[in-house]
Amino acid sequence: MNDVLRTLREARPAELDPDAPVDGRVRQGELARAMAAGPGPAEVRSRKAAWRRVRPVWGVGLAGAVVAAGAVAAVTFVPSGGDGPEPRRAGGDHGQTQKLDAKTVLLTAAQKADGRGDTMRAYWHTVSISSHTYTIGKGSARYSVTVRDKYESWTPSKQGGTAYGRQQYLGAKPTTAADEAAWRRAGSPDTFEIRVPVTPGGKITKPYRAKLAPTSRQPPKLSASPLVDGDKVYWLGRNVTMAQVRALPSDPKRLKSELMRWYEGHDTESDRPMDGGEWLYRVASGVVLDMPVRPEVRAAGFRMLAGLPAVKSIGRVTDPQGRPGNAIAVDGETPSGTLREQVIIDLSTGTALARATVMMKPAAGTDVPAGRTMSSEVVLTAEWTDSAPR
Template sequence: MNPIDELRAARPAHLGDTPVDERTRAAELSYAMSRPRSARRKRRTVRPVWGFSLVGAAAAATAVAVVVSGTGGTTPRAPDAALATVTSSTPKVKLSARDILLTAAAKAARRPAGTGAYWHTVSVQRTLFAVEGADYRVMDQQRYEGWAPSAIGGEMWASTKPLGARPVTAADEKAWKQAGSPAEIPVKVPGKPRPMTLSTSPRKAFTDHSPLIDGDKVLWLGRNVTMKDLRGLPSDPAKLKAWLLRSYEGHGTESNGYAMTADAWLFNLGSGLITDMPVTPQVRGAAFRMLADLDTVDVIENVTDAEGRQGTAVAVKSHTKYSGVVETRLIFDQATGRGLANESVLVKPDGVQSAFEPGTVWSSQAVLEAGWTDSKPSS
């Protein structure tokens, strides 16, 4: 999947004739929940605001979000500098990923459930870009908010607020000023032949809404799914794994030729279930247990996400076509089992990403809220 497609993934929500119950965590995202695709338009995705988040078509048009991935074990910084380079001193503790994940599973499964008219999420997405024709980097930031209806036939709502792009470090800011402090900055986009222009000025939030695909599809989880599907996911990790693998065809979550291992597929979808999807606490616990059984998962302790929150990360590495070797991380609060963030770290940068140093947190999605509400979004 090329990074821009990756940078769009997300999830919404809908419920049929059974009451929704679920109120689990809130904190940081992957992806990028994206809205499901219609049968007519194969690759149509709706970006909700959670995880791989609930952003509508208007939000997708900005094409600057993040995809999946983790944060580095850096010293806490202000949010606007949190995606700077992660040093090699990140403490990779050789603890058992399985034990840590099983503990988190037990905590997540005990969190309270809830009900509501909408599944509501809030996340902040941050992405680093190398500037076209210049020797400095900028970070683009956007705030996403989404509402997925619990009733069949409802509408998906999404609000996107561009927070503006800015130089990442003091050296980047100096270079930007030497270039005349441009308000519009052309940046290199992995997988795209032409640069994209970012604005340094925050803009007013814009809200969009659209009917659910087929009247009931609320989320892309390897395939279009309904709220009833999500509420009925198995709480047994082996059965959950089998359910998710039914959609696996050897590539990423978009229907293209980007190769992805089964473990990476399960890690990405499992991370979304943990961070911001409208599933039961028991399914969230099952997702943790499923990840605990993956052989390729590593543990990183004392990780700080882009919002300055401390947590534990589990991660998998994979080679990508445009970015080189990337480590995708799920950050969570070990004490509560609450998902905080999904971020991507460049382990061996390549292609357009070769301008970044190894250890750079390239993209980040911090989930600030995820839970049920009866409050209707306003246009």
């Protein structure tokens, strides 16, 4: 691990130096990758990511992703309405008259994924929207605001290529009607100050001001960065190359064995103990959600998840963009309470649409109501393209 961190530090772009001034959009990108939850009795406490975002190396690079993964906001991370409506039970089951069990959901998705085409091209192109909610103020004056970002990335298929990224801040707003009323009582401020550590888990923080509306109506700027070591593109229990991603086995048992080689008994983002099933679920959710694996490997990922005893079916829901799907989930214990990590799947195409973290049972002293979505990530596009970004 120390060797990996040293490599990442050496690869860090100058603009990510902890002593450098913080650009608002860069800091927001870090915030959007940080998962935090639950205030302590005397002060706000934070925790590391509830699930690891398997993101291409772009813009801030792998070093930035490591910094972001360790960053925890000095505010309460509370349930949000997501990138739109909170994931909810979907009306109209389109012929589905009862809740399918998790194994049926995943095996159906696998069958559909198996039949999809796949032609590797110059770039793996993804578009996603992330949403996180933070608590502002104290006591009776507390209210929550939801911050949203859109990410677009182009990951090269060949080593030595350049990764491109585009991030667009979509603004912040009070999360619920009650939060909006409290926000108005507070004078309807148009900015919300959040503080984040400059290094993973560090005590030194820098402020970030989330604005009610996007800071500029101009199109977001395109960023570019070389691949770490010239070929590392994703995190999959370790930093991997595109060739390694494409070479993942299509047999569920072999895929599980390959991924579990890198399991060390703890959370993907911290030293918190975690059993192998929960760890595997977190890693595999990235495989089925938006990684450029071969269709038969994505199908193997679904089949592998179907074999995990802890995976349960949630039933028909809509994702934060309002798209209907079937949700599966795994519950895990954290210092803040029991968290449910949910993946929403479109069974008609064998496509994972989104994932979200839901507080199921708050720990004592955690000011987070049960049953609310705390964060979400929606994948709008995940496809090969020969078109370079403009």
